[in-house]
Amino acid sequence: MTYPHEQLSANPHDRTAVHRADDAWLQDRWADPETRVLVVSGTRIKPVDGAIDWVAPAEAPDGLRVLLGEHDGRAWFAVIVDAGISKAAQGEWTPLRGLLPSLADDAMAGAPLVFHALGLAEWLFVTRYCPRCGEPLAPAKSGHELTCANGHTQFPRTDPAVIMVVTHGEPGSEDERCLLGRQAVWPEGRFSTLAGFCEPGETLEDAVRREVAEEVGVEVGEVEYFGNQPWPLPASLMLGMIGRAVSTDITVDEHEIEEARWFTRTEMKTLAEAGTLVLPGGVSISRSLVEHWYGGPLPGAW
Template sequence: MDAPNLPIHQRLTQDPHDRTGHLRTDDDWVQRAWADPATKVLVVAGNRVEPAGETGVRWRTPAAAPAGIRLLLGDSPDGARFAVLASREESGEGWLDLRGLFPAMLADTTEASLLMHAVGLAEWHRATRFCSRCGGGLEPRSAGHELVCAEGHVTFPRTDPAVIMLVTTGEPGSDEERCLLGNHTRWPMPYFSTLAGFVEPGEALEDTVRREVAEEVGVRIGQVDFFGNQPWPLPASLMLGYFARAESTEITVDADEIREARWFTRADLAAVAESGEVKLPSGVSISRSLVEEWYGGELPGSW
């Protein structure tokens, strides 16, 4: 399948940058790369990045970068790529977090890969201040990809697996087939999305799908089929997408996480998306890809 015809979450993975992980511990190479005027540096202030135009981000030379923790993102024929973790005060008017940078990510998938890498590490550094074993302070090493305490305990970046699923019922492909979407208690109406939840220790991914759906909306799930995955460093998740077939249809929302959940036929979904009665997630999200894969095409509106 040609890249333009792939779901957007898959298009974002078509041109991953070369992370050159084997060079992170080569201090001489890292220093030479930092001194090279061809090197480009992305400044991450807190969790915000400076945009450049409507579909890009600003890359600086090392000489123009502020002080901060240096992260080696990788290498390319055009020079190495670093990020610098600066204080939040370094950000100026118009700087954006990752959600605000979605248009830039759609315009350049290699840049999207670099942004995901940089912001994911930035979030980890912000949240990880002390050693979980001894409580001591931490210092970066391996070009910012490890943290080590004075006792020598090493802390690595954390990624939390989470499932995200589109629940369906009815004869597949028929006019009567329906999908289930919910409005989370943290979101305003009329934002609706697929259900999602974090994997618990010792739990298979398919069982997480079944447990989360039962907990959130009271629907019993049978067959579970993998769809795809997407890094989501907001702050540190890997979203694992599934289609889930319902064995019951009565909805009982938990009210703690889900305010409202509704079944939609394809015709229903098209009508409410067009009218604005329901707004679906951004096109960057794997949630949107799940919904449009089931629907069979693009839908209007987003949040």
């Protein structure tokens, strides 16, 4: 079975890291009319008719050129321009989250390319000064490094986060249940898998156990790895996990989670068909985790 989140990682590009400091190679590719460029203002892009707008280098504005790599026989870049451009015309420029519903179906967009571009743009946008000495940072290696006058080098960061479906009962039985939660800011009926960031010195399995215990008071025993998904919102790698609960009493923290419930497969199907249970969108690994446990596609999505 192909899971929904895998669409956003399919057919990745060659990042060609060896050419990031090769000025002659970069100039040659930039001069090629077949090269394609994504214009990013701050951390937003300007879609055309709801699709990602890749332009030729001659059509790209001045800005920081970021090499993404090679794919389908051509080079791909991003040009990052001043964030004030998108701020002045917010209705025309869209953050990544607003593009997710259509991104997986847009063959020209190349989801890994867009994730790469916007992940770097976010890092460059928020990383202005050296954390070691406070000096201003300047881009190097086609936007993949930042250096200061004292020679300190900074690299893009990725924050590992676990996202988990928690189950209880005999696997595959009618009585087996799946634990989902909802935040207070979500519309009524919207539920999702639990998630949280890994802490320093913590294994993925222990992060699952800690987050579930903190958020809903359920104790988790066995944990297994399911898959992962880049999620530059702003800089996460979502690590999908499956946890087996050894307790079932729920005590929500009332901070991150407003409500949590156990669902059997029958309950989940009935409520999803009625629209009273709204599950995560089709391209998220959360959706993949739920449908993996359920055993097939489910109706409805955020």
